[in-house]
Amino acid sequence: MLATDFLGIHLKNPLVLAAGLLGTNASILKRVAASGAGAVTMKSIGPKPRAGNPNPTIISFGDVVMNAVGLPSPGYMNLDREWEGLKGIKVPLFASFYAGSVGEFAEVAEAIVPHKPALLDVNIGCPNTKSHGAIFGKDPKVAAKVVTAVKEVSGKIPVMPKLPPSDNALEVAKACVDAGADAIAGFNTWGPGMVIDINTRKKVLGFGTGGVSGPAIRPLMVKKIYDLYEAVDVPVVAVGGITTGRDAIEAIMAGASMVEIGSGTIYRGMDVFAKVAAEMESWMRENDVKSIKELVGSAH
Ligand SMILES: Cc1cc2nc3c(=O)[nH]c(=O)nc-3n(C[C@H](O)[C@H](O)[C@H](O)COP(=O)(O)O)c2cc1C
Numbered sequence: 001m002l003a004t005d006f007l008g009i010h011l012k013n014p015l016v017l018a019a020g021l022l023g024t025n026a027s028i029l030k031r032v033a034a035s036g037a038g039a040v041t042m043k044s045i046g047p048k049p050r051a052g053n054p055n056p057t058i059i060s061f062g063d064v065v066m067n068a069v070g071l072p073s074p075g076y077m078n079l080d081r082e083w084e085g086l087k088g089i090k091v092p093l094f095a096s097f098y099a100g101s102v103g104e105f106a107e108v109a110e111a112i113v114p115h116k117p118a119l120l121d122v123n124i125g126c127p128n129t130k131s132h133g134a135i136f137g138k139d140p141k142v143a144a145k146v147v148t149a150v151k152e153v154s155g156k157i158p159v160m161p162k163l164p165p166s167d168n169a170l171e172v173a174k175a176c177v178d179a180g181a182d183a184i185a186g187f188n189t190w191g192p193g194m195v196i197d198i199n200t201r202k203k204v205l206g207f208g209t210g211g212v213s214g215p216a217i218r219p220l221m222v223k224k225i226y227d228l229y230e231a232v233d234v235p236v237v238a239v240g241g242i243t244t245g246r247d248a249i250e251a252i253m254a255g256a257s258m259v260e261i262g263s264g265t266i267y268r269g270m271d272v273f274a275k276v277a278a279e280m281e282s283w284m285r286e287n288d289v290k291s292i293k294e295l296v297g298s299a300h
Pocket of ligand 1: 217240
């Protein structure tokens with residue numbers, strides 16, 4: 001019922017662990033894989049060892065999660081143990097990565113490719129660093145240069161830029177597709193936003209601001225995915241606020257071929273994927289839908 005194919009990758013369901021949540025080391029990724037996800041994404045890999053931002057880096061209240069983790073990474077050169085540990089993982093493994101220049105994107109991709117991940121998830125959308133994130137995903141020309149550079153070294157591995165939710169996201173997406181992107185993922189966190197502690201009169205997050213995720217952003221994501229589906233002719237992946245089977249089906253109807261769950265792991269635990277899959281199957285049985293593929297873009 002939920003089995004699908006994405007760019008030639010066979011998935012038992014279209015539910016993917018989003019980059020940055022739980023995906024920080026091999027043993028956790030393997031546990032998520034065993035707990036029902038169709039595929040898992042590694043925490044974004046960087047060009048150099050990087051500490052990330054000062055604490056606190058994550059807060060959650062109501063339907064909002066805010067983070068300014070700031071892309072901590074051991075750097076691609078220090079990941080041999082994780083790659084070794086990831087051997088034999090039961091579901092397709094997606095590798096997310098970031099860099100500080102177009103050339104560095106190619107350098108990191110080139111180091112990742114020999115480990116044969118199923119997909120290269122190019123993080124050009126993080127709002128929580130001044131030098132490594134959304135600056136590459138907000139300008140169509142720059143985003144296209146990153147995709148071209150990564151495609152030159154990616155071989156047969158599909159390349160999927162993950163965009164920031166900017167006003168010009170459709171323009172950026174089209175430029176990425178023209179440069180050879182095999183799919184587009186939307187989106188990284190929104191904002192950035194700010195939370196102030198009224199007792200100390202100080203900003204709560206160590207970085208001052210943080211990207212917004214969680215159920216609160218879902219309608220914003222759905223609208224942009226709906227528009228993206230009409231704007232590009234490659235598969236679209238939805239990320240943002242999905243925590244239930246109903247949410248996943250909504251995003252798929254808007255046009256997503258796969259959906260990613262990040263903050264949903266905070267709201268519903270590591271087995272959120274199994275829970276969401278069961279809810280989707282139950283809805284599909286009630287509505288006589290035989291295959292999830294029938295629903296992609298069906299709201300158009
Ligand atoms: C704590 C945290 C860490 C994240 N780290 C990354 C990351 O390393 N790379 C990336 O592309 N996105 C990262 N993200 C963004 C998520 O992958 C996702 O795009 C965003 O949170 C929206 O989806 P959600 O509402 O399901 O969480 C992170 C998000 C959170 C909350």
